[in-house]
Amino acid sequence: MLKRAVTIVQAHLRGAGLFNGPADGAVTPAFDAAVLAALTARQAEIPAGALGFPPRRRAILLFQLVCKDRGIPCDPVDGFWGPVTQEAYDQLVHLLDHGSLPRPWRDDEPSDANPHGWPRDTGNQAAMRAFYGPPGAPPITRVRVPWTLRLAWNKSQKVTHIGCHSKVAASLDRVLQKVHAHYGEAELKKLRLDLFGGCFANRKKRGGTTWSTHAWAVAIDWDPERNPLNWGRDRASLDAPAYDFWWHAWEAEGWVSLGRSRNFDWMHVQAARL
Numbered sequence: 001m002l003k004r005a006v007t008i009v010q011a012h013l014r015g016a017g018l019f020n021g022p023a024d025g026a027v028t029p030a031f032d033a034a035v036l037a038a039l040t041a042r043q044a045e046i047p048a049g050a051l052g053f054p055p056r057r058r059a060i061l062l063f064q065l066v067c068k069d070r071g072i073p074c075d076p077v078d079g080f081w082g083p084v085t086q087e088a089y090d091q092l093v094h095l096l097d098h099g100s101l102p103r104p105w106r107d108d109e110p111s112d113a114n115p116h117g118w119p120r121d122t123g124n125q126a127a128m129r130a131f132y133g134p135p136g137a138p139p140i141t142r143v144r145v146p147w148t149l150r151l152a153w154n155k156s157q158k159v160t161h162i163g164c165h166s167k168v169a170a171s172l173d174r175v176l177q178k179v180h181a182h183y184g185e186a187e188l189k190k191l192r193l194d195l196f197g198g199c200f201a202n203r204k205k206r207g208g209t210t211w212s213t214h215a216w217a218v219a220i221d222w223d224p225e226r227n228p229l230n231w232g233r234d235r236a237s238l239d240a241p242a243y244d245f246w247w248h249a250w251e252a253e254g255w256v257s258l259g260r261s262r263n264f265d266w267m268h269v270q271a272a273r274l
């Protein structure tokens with residue numbers, strides 16, 4: 001049983017006046033006794049004979065009841081830590097840490113729209129070369145940013161324009177105007193969308209041998225500090241519901257968020273399809 005799950009059960013027992021020890025995740029005889037006392041009071045909700053289960057299974061039983069108390073489905077209440085209990089655990093931890101249940105992210109699938117026919121960045125990248133030309137020295141157009149950007153790694157450095165591939169400049173400009181009109185300067189700053197992580201970079205993909213879409217200046221990174229390459233939606237800040245409009249604005253123009261599509265590199269959005 002996960003240590004965090006034990007601390008959750010301990011906190012529950014303390015709240016019920018059955019346990020005086022610290023909520024530290026340590027399994028002790030006092031903890032086992034408190035679990036047994038709690039289950040004794042709730043025998044109608046647990047399987048027959050459950051009071052005779054081994055201590056670990058009893059603790060999981062009580063954890064399952066704690067989930068149900070919070071409105072998180074955790075059936076069957078059987079004292080086994082399977083996928084249902086793991087999912088309930090993930091939801092409960094999110095509720096405790098953030099004050100709300102995680103949202104059902106599968107309900108908001110990335111859009112398939114590709115109105116400008118951005119090429120696919122796959123295989124030998126022939127489609128990228130055909131559409132954007134060779135990587136490394138793209139034709140650059142500077143697009144003015146309607147809010148104040150700062151360099152993510154040097155916040156005293158202001159950024160007024162983003163230099164991107166000429167073919168994506170008009171599209172980038174529309175996205176920036178749209179999100180600025182929606183959020184406004186103060187909210188964009190609050191959402192850390194004023195932290196620019198770069199566009200053109202003449203390099204290969206991290207951990208790969210093909211060219212990064214940054215080498216064509218058709219990718220932009222945002223708030224890299226809170227959305228590093230290997231973080232998933234459980235940690236990346238750009239997955240929060242507050243960014244729905246942000247992502248929808250990019251996706252309406254055919255840009256692809258690697259976070260929303262592949263659940264890594266949440267900082268990164270590109271005018272190239274997967």
Ligand SMILES: [Zn+2]
Nearest residue numbers: 219220221268
């Ligand atoms: Zn990137």
